[in-house]
Amino acid sequence: MYYLGPxxxxxxxxxxxxxxxxxxxxxxxxxxxxxxxGGLFIIPSLTLFLGVKLKTAIAASIVAVIATSxxxxxxxxxxxxxxxxxxxxxxxxxxxxAVIGALLATRAPAQLLAGVFAxxxxxxxxxxxxxxxxxxPSILPSLELGQxxxxxxxxxxxxxxxxxxxxxxxxxxxxLGVVTSTAAGLVSGLLGVGGGIIQVPVMNLLMRVPxxxxxxxxxxxxxxxxxxxxxxxxxxxxxxxxxxxAVPVTIGVFIGASVGSGLLGRLSQVTLRNAFTAVMAxxxxxxALRVFGIGSG
Amino acid sequence: xxxxxxxxxxxxxxxxxxxLPLDRELPQVGKGDPAAILDLxxxxxxxTPLAGVVTALVGFARERDYAxxxxxxxxxxxxxxxFAVALR
Numbered sequence: 001m002y003y004l005g006p007x008x009x010x011x012x013x014x015x016x017x018x019x020x021x022x023x024x025x026x027x028x029x030x031x032x033x034x035x036x037x038g039g040l041f042i043i044p045s046l047t048l049f050l051g052v053k054l055k056t057a058i059a060a061s062i063v064a065v066i067a068t069s070x071x072x073x074x075x076x077x078x079x080x081x082x083x084x085x086x087x088x089x090x091x092x093x094x095x096x097x098a099v100i101g102a103l104l105a106t107r108a109p110a111q112l113l114a115g116v117f118a119x120x121x122x123x124x125x126x127x128x129x130x131x132x133x134x135x136x137p138s139i140l141p142s143l144e145l146g147q148x149x150x151x152x153x154x155x156x157x158x159x160x161x162x163x164x165x166x167x168x169x170x171x172x173x174x175x176l177g178v179v180t181s182t183a184a185g186l187v188s189g190l191l192g193v194g195g196g197i198i199q200v201p202v203m204n205l206l207m208r209v210p211x212x213x214x215x216x217x218x219x220x221x222x223x224x225x226x227x228x229x230x231x232x233x234x235x236x237x238x239x240x241x242x243x244x245x246a247v248p249v250t251i252g253v254f255i256g257a258s259v260g261s262g263l264l265g266r267l268s269q270v271t272l273r274n275a276f277t278a279v280m281a282x283x284x285x286x287x288a289l290r291v292f293g294i295g296s297g
Numbered sequence: 298x299x300x301x302x303x304x305x306x307x308x309x310x311x312x313x314x315x316x317l318p319l320d321r322e323l324p325q326v327g328k329g330d331p332a333a334i335l336d337l338x339x340x341x342x343x344x345t346p347l348a349g350v351v352t353a354l355v356g357f358a359r360e361r362d363y364a365x366x367x368x369x370x371x372x373x374x375x376x377x378x379x380f381a382v383a384l385r
Contacts, residue, residue, distance in 0.1 A: 038305065084353055085310045088368050099379045223346040223363075224372075230343060235380070246339060261309055 009177055016050055018059075021248040023049070028068060028256020030276050037144040039065055039193030040121055041276070044283035047290075052070060052245065053275050054110045054117075054290075058192030059240035062102075062251040064224045065194045068257045069223025082216035083156050086209065087224075090202075090217075094195065094225040097185025100288040102232035105190045106240070111291050117191050118287035125280035128273055156213065169210050177207040181221075189229035214273035347376060 023045045024038070031038030040059040045058040105113055151172075156169055180202045188195030197216040203214035233240040354369035 059362075062353055063339060063342065066346060070342075070345055085362075085365050085368075088350065088353060088365065088372055092368065095372065095379060097376050099382060103382075224350065224376075227343055228376060229344045231376075231380045232382075234343070241339065250339075252344065 006110070017244060017248045019050060020026045020046060020245055021252040024064060024249040024252025025256040028253035029260030030256075030272065031068065031253070032257035032260040038068065038257070039191070040124055040197075040280060041283075042249060042253070043117070043192055044121070044287055046245070046249075048283075048286055055233075055240050056112055056242055056245065058105060058113075059230070060242065060246040060249045061192035062230045062233060063246040064253040065188075065192070065226040066181045066223050066230060067254040068194070069219050069221075069226065070254075077265070079255045081212055082220045083115055083171075083209070083213050084217075084220065086174075086213075087217045087220045088209075089174065090178055090199070091221050091224045093178045093181040094185030094188065094199070094221060095228040097182040097194075098229035100191035101186040102229040103162070103187025103189075105192075105234065106236050112289050113190070115291040116286050118291065119260075120187060120191060120193075120197075121280055121287055122284040125277050125284060126196070128217075128280070156209075158237075169213065170209065171207050171209055173207050177202055180206065185225050188222070188225045189232065192229070194218075195225055196222055216260065220279060347373075350376070 023042060027038030027041040027045070030041065042064065043054070043057045043063045046052040046060065047054055081112040156171065181199060184195040184198035184202065187193065187198055196215070199218040199221060200211075200214050203217060204211050208218070230241070259285075350369055350372055354366055354373065357363075357366040357369055
């Protein structure tokens with residue numbers, strides 16, 4: 001709630017607000033198509049192009065992540081794809097994780113944070129590259145549910161949009177999934193990202209949730225997780241949230257995510273993935289350099 | 298959750314182009330203060346997932362799904378605690 005001082009803690013000019021808005025648009029568009037929040041793109045962009053301080057960028061991003069979740073999550077729940085029960089259950093773990101992550105972030109030196117960011121960024125780029133090579137994510141045969149699966153009280157179903165049929169699934173290893181989701185929350189609060197990069201595999205691979213349910217539910221959870229993390233950044237004295245930065249970014253991501261699939265629809269997923277991965281690779285290097293003090297602090 | 302769009306719209310109507318190098322002010326300061334309106338918008342944004350959880354809780358209660366009514370309730374408590382913890 002105080003003025004943070006002259007050192008580029010806020011998007012001081014209108015031009016900066018516009019630039020951050022555009023950055024966010026791009027992030028939102030790519031993010032919605034690729035199934036991620038976009039924070040991994042926004043934060044390095046803000047720090048590298050606008051010289052925004054890392055923690056301020058993280059705070060702005062985490063606020064924006066809430067908005068992307070609301071945009072995407074709303075539509076998905078409406079289409080009855082996302083599993084709210086599962087989402088809320090996992091949120092029980094992600095929320096404390098996010099708070100702890102955010103608290104750690106506020107206390108950690110920015111250089112250390114940059115290092116962690118570089119690692120996660122690199123890891124994400126690597127996974128995306130893998131995914132691109134292997135082709136579209138395999139949809140776990142939701143038909144494998146049934147007698148083979150260990151009995152689970154956690155059952156769900158959804159309507160497959162392309163075929164209109166009702167698909168049933170079981171959720172297994174829920175307790176382990178919940179515990180692991182704490183890590184997703186931690187990453188979210190610490191780095192200002194959505195956490196979906198961990199959340200989706202946890203649901204899809206670990207708990208046998210069909211991929212479409214996993215991604216949509218993740219979008220739902222992310223809003224709650226990011227909100228918890230944002231609380232910490234908001235309440236910090238002095239607060240890390242700068243409205244002149246957070247607002248353009250939030251609105252930008254929201255719009256980008258909403259129209260993203262339309263704009264980018266003509267490009268193949270593989271092309272988009274590769275482009276995004278390339279950018280992330282570059283950012284990884286730049287973030288890593290910051291650990292050693294090269295680049296704006 | 299539709300509130301999300303409303304929150305976004307509210308923020309949009311802030312008469313932006315605020316070049317003020319402020320971080321945040323108490324929203325009370327803001328009758329017509331654009332910076333404060335931005336803050337309010339952000340706070341509203343925060344409130345939206347919260348409202349979503351409350352809505353879910355009510356829904357579960359109505360459906361007599363007590364297990365998840367409990368889950369939602371616990372989550373709400375966690376979120377309130379999170380906010381309070383952050384205030385330290």
